[in-house]
Amino acid sequence: MEFKSEFFRSPPTPVALLPYGMVRYHGAPADLRDIPLGTILNIKAFLPPDPKNSSVVTTPNHWYPLPPENHAMLIEDEPSLCLREGKTWRLKEVDMKNDQGLVVATCESKDAAEAKAPEQKMTLDATTRFWRGRESLKLADLIAEGTWPASGKKSLGGQSVLLGLCWKPCPDGIFVRYHISDIWLDETSTQRAIQSQTEVHKSLIRSRWMPAFVDNVEYGKFGRAKVTVTLFGGMDPALYADFKKGGQTAINGAENTLKHAGGSYGPAHMASKGPILEVVKTSGAVPMGSSGVQVTMETDLIIEGIRPGRVVRIRASDWPNLYVPREEYIGDHPSVEDRFPSPALFPRY
Amino acid sequence: MKTFVVLGSLFLVLGSLDVSAFAANETPGTKSKEQTAEIYRPQAGKFPDLAKAHTYRGELVFVDHVNRRGSLRVLGVGVFRRNDPHPFAMLPYGMIRYHGAPADLRDIPLGTIMHVTAYLPPDPKLSSVPVLPVDSKDRDANHYRGIGVFPAENHVLLLEDEPSYCQRMGMTWKLKGLDLEKPPGPILATLEPKQGGDSKATEQKLTFDSATRIWRGREALSVADLIAEGKKSLDGQSLQLGLTWKPCPDGIFLRLHISDIWLDDAAMQRSAQNQAETHKAFIRSRWMPAWVDSVEYGKFGRAKVTVTLFGGMDPTLYADFQKANTARINAAENTLKHAGGHYGPAHMASRGPIADVIKFTGAAPMGSSGIQVVMETDLIIEGIRPGKVVRIHPGPWAAVDLPREEYLGDGEFRLEDRFPTPAIFPKY
Numbered sequence: 035m036e037f038k039s040e041f042f043r044s045p046p047t048p049v050a051l052l053p054y055g056m057v058r059y060h061g062a063p064a065d066l067r068d069i070p071l072g073t074i075l076n077i078k079a080f081l082p083p084d085p086k087n088s089s090v091v092t093t094p095n096h097w098y099p100l101p102p103e104n105h106a107m108l109i110e111d112e113p114s115l116c117l118r119e120g121k122t123w124r125l126k127e128v129d130m131k132n133d134q135g136l137v138v139a140t141c142e143s144k145d146a147a148e149a150k151a152p153e154q155k156m157t158l159d160a161t162t163r164f165w166r167g168r169e170s171l172k173l174a175d176l177i178a179e180g181t182w183p184a185s186g187k188k189s190l191g192g193q194s195v196l197l198g199l200c201w202k203p204c205p206d207g208i209f210v211r212y213h214i215s216d217i218w219l220d221e222t223s224t225q226r227a228i229q230s231q232t233e234v235h236k237s238l239i240r241s242r243w244m245p246a247f248v249d250n251v252e253y254g255k256f257g258r259a260k261v262t263v264t265l266f267g268g269m270d271p272a273l274y275a276d277f278k279k280g281g282q283t284a285i286n287g288a289e290n291t292l293k294h295a296g297g298s299y300g301p302a303h304m305a306s307k308g309p310i311l312e313v314v315k316t317s318g319a320v321p322m323g324s325s326g327v328q329v330t331m332e333t334d335l336i337i338e339g340i341r342p343g344r345v346v347r348i349r350a351s352d353w354p355n356l357y358v359p360r361e362e363y364i365g366d367h368p369s370v371e372d373r374f375p376s377p378a379l380f381p382r383y
Numbered sequence: 384m385k386t387f388v389v390l391g392s393l394f395l396v397l398g399s400l401d402v403s404a405f406a407a408n409e410t411p412g413t414k415s416k417e418q419t420a421e422i423y424r425p426q427a428g429k430f431p432d433l434a435k436a437h438t439y440r441g442e443l444v445f446v447d448h449v450n451r452r453g454s455l456r457v458l459g460v461g462v463f464r465r466n467d468p469h470p471f472a473m474l475p476y477g478m479i480r481y482h483g484a485p486a487d488l489r490d491i492p493l494g495t496i497m498h499v500t501a502y503l504p505p506d507p508k509l510s511s512v513p514v515l516p517v518d519s520k521d522r523d524a525n526h527y528r529g530i531g532v533f534p535a536e537n538h539v540l541l542l543e544d545e546p547s548y549c550q551r552m553g554m555t556w557k558l559k560g561l562d563l564e565k566p567p568g569p570i571l572a573t574l575e576p577k578q579g580g581d582s583k584a585t586e587q588k589l590t591f592d593s594a595t596r597i598w599r600g601r602e603a604l605s606v607a608d609l610i611a612e613g614k615k616s617l618d619g620q621s622l623q624l625g626l627t628w629k630p631c632p633d634g635i636f637l638r639l640h641i642s643d644i645w646l647d648d649a650a651m652q653r654s655a656q657n658q659a660e661t662h663k664a665f666i667r668s669r670w671m672p673a674w675v676d677s678v679e680y681g682k683f684g685r686a687k688v689t690v691t692l693f694g695g696m697d698p699t700l701y702a703d704f705q706k707a708n709t710a711r712i713n714a715a716e717n718t719l720k721h722a723g724g725h726y727g728p729a730h731m732a733s734r735g736p737i738a739d740v741i742k743f744t745g746a747a748p749m750g751s752s753g754i755q756v757v758m759e760t761d762l763i764i765e766g767i768r769p770g771k772v773v774r775i776h777p778g779p780w781a782a783v784d785l786p787r788e789e790y791l792g793d794g795e796f797r798l799e800d801r802f803p804t805p806a807i808f809p810k811y
Binding site: 040041042043044045046067068070071072159160161163165168169170171172175202203204205226229230233234236237241298354355356357358359360361 | 444446448456464465466467468489490492493494592593594596598601602603604605608629630631632653656657660661663664668725781782783784785786787788
């Protein structure tokens with residue numbers, strides 16, 4: 035975590051996503067599995083909603099001032115933050131020496147009226163990827179074109195770009211200096227990155243189902259009920275559009291990690307099924323974490339996992355009926371050791 | 384609400400300890416008595432016999448990169464999705480390859496299908512992953528999972544993705560019946576020798592979708608781009624494929640998914656070059672792993688130390704070891720973590736001139752670079768004894784400080800640091 039101290043000394047800080055917590059990568063919805071290790075992420079987080087049920091340490095005991103707000107509402111990489119806040123990186127100057135570059139840049143609001151942003155120094159090298167239109171370029175390509183210097187200083191004239199950031203160990207006792215992993219040189223390349231990540235996440239959600247929580251249950255007779263859920267936010271609009279009145283749906287209990295409750299024969303096996311009675315879109319702004327879309331369905335199998343306040347996964351009728359891998363559902367008899375494996379899993383000699 | 388910035392590094396550590404089928408209730412040595420004559424384990428100070436390795440494939444599911452371990456869902460004959468993630472650990476000289484270039488575990492995206500060349504744990508007492516009965520690979524895991532999905536050979540010499548494997552073996556993929564406009568449907572593919580082809584190669588069904596990345600020269604394309612160009616098929620074309628797995632419909636046991644297609648050699652070379660640069664920068668900051676072959680002791684802590692550099696790196700890294708340069712050598716553990724590093728690994732390292740650099744003639748065993756470096760130092764310490772794993776810095780590389788999770792503490796190491804227990808959570 036970034037402090038006003040030596041970055042390399044900061045120990046990794048555990049973070050858990052809230053059930054409705056959102057991940058964004060390259061300006062598009064993402065899952066944690068999509069984020070490369072080493073990526074610099076911007077986080078909005080809260081204290082654990084219920085410390086007893088936290089899946090990460092609730093009282094960090096360390097002489098570093100680790101924040102207790104470790105339950106994340108939003109985790110996003112640098113391009114996602116800039117796109118959300120309407121910011122852009124402006125490249126001022128690069129100084130190349132021995133295939134290493136030191137870039138001076140400012141992160142500015144696209145609104146020219148805002149105060150001048152401070153200059154920041156970042157590094158780049160032969161590992162940095164440059165994206166231009168549909169091209170994936172290397173530093174050597176830009177040097178060969180003459181748009182980037184092979185050595186020495188060159189003004190970059192405040193060129194507007196998006197940057198992907200990571201961190202590499204710094205020499206000379208520098209506390210923290212970020213490294214540029216990616217540079218998107220134009221709007222086309224940015225949109226293509228967004229589209230690529232969006233497709234990855236759409237495919238994930240269609241196979242794992244849409245997360246939601248239960249707003250309301252109107253109980254009928256013999257296990258029948260009318261269930262209203264709010265779909266969680268941050269997904270591609272095409273996914274929400276798949277929930278249509280009259281379509282058949284399936285709803286499955288889930289835990290706060292969004293793991294399906296039961297799935298040995300696929301999540302559909304234990305899910306409660308029934309028709310969608312209504313899809314209501316909230317008018318006006320919705321809170322972060324919510325999609326603003328409520329789905330009301332009817333089922334003849336109301337179970338404990340589908341009570342008001344519970345987290346569920348709900349499937350649109352057009353989505354394929356798939357089986358999820360073993361680690362993505364909880365067994366029928368989960369134990370605490372499944373959640374927090376102890377050294378007891380190692381044999382004694 | 385509080386906003387802060389964090390380095391995404393260890394989100395997935397806890398999962399790497401998932402228990403596989405036999406670990407919790409069977410102790411090696413009870414049901415399967417080890418018969419020394421039949422069991423091969425790598426020995427300290429010797430690179431293992433490649434002929435004794437067990438090879439398999441698996442989907443990378445968890446990664447604990449700083450401890451060089453993770454979990455794979457191993458491909459078997461049963462229902463793939465039911466296979467619990469199977470823990471593995473890299474041998475100290477174990478090599479990782481991605482896109483045909485050297486890599487670290489942190490470079491491999493979760494979900495990638497990897498080829499594994501592995502052995503039994505060299506010393507079960509020191510294994511960082513569960514130790515299984517030696518005949519695990521021959522046992523039926525039940526629950527429709529079949530045989531071979533929890534092999535005891537979980538200490539890895541070579542972990543490589545599909546393009547790396549195909550390039551090493553001189554193989555190429557050919558697609559048949561691929562209709563780009565019908566992405567959800569499976570396509571037929573054969574893996575054939577690059578030279579000569581193979582009309583008898585077994586056809587495999589694979590899937591692709593709009594998330595599949597296509598690389599052509601310096602272009603990064605999507606399926607939609609090819610369709611827009613009027614291209615409807617890639618039939619018969621020699622390709623390199625990146626493979627992953629997605630949940631399958633209709634009760635299909637296993638069908639792999641195409642994450643990437645490299646349409647030409649230029650595109651593959653560019654990917655390899657990018658990965659090679661990533662790994663070169665990584666090794667220059669973390670130092671070259673090696674082990675100590677011999678120590679000639681002098682007086683007052685002086686010694687001449689001979690090490691063999693581990694293999695699989697870019698040649699330019701080895702070329703940085705030049706006679707007369709001042710090298711630094713630091714003790715490391717089997718995970719390749721530096722021993723001590725609060726003030727950077729150079730702080731506690733032993734220094735001295737490189738007295739000689741010797742290249743083996745002939746083929747070096749897998750895991751070895753075939754290069755020995757002889758250096759002198761006036762600070763011979765316990766971590767630099769024959770057979771021990773070390774990290775060595777050749778002189779020209781920048782001296783940098785490593786992140787906290789990549790070095791051991793100074794005398795404050797506890798077992799719980801290695802294997803945290805639920806006790807780290809407060810009681811209520």
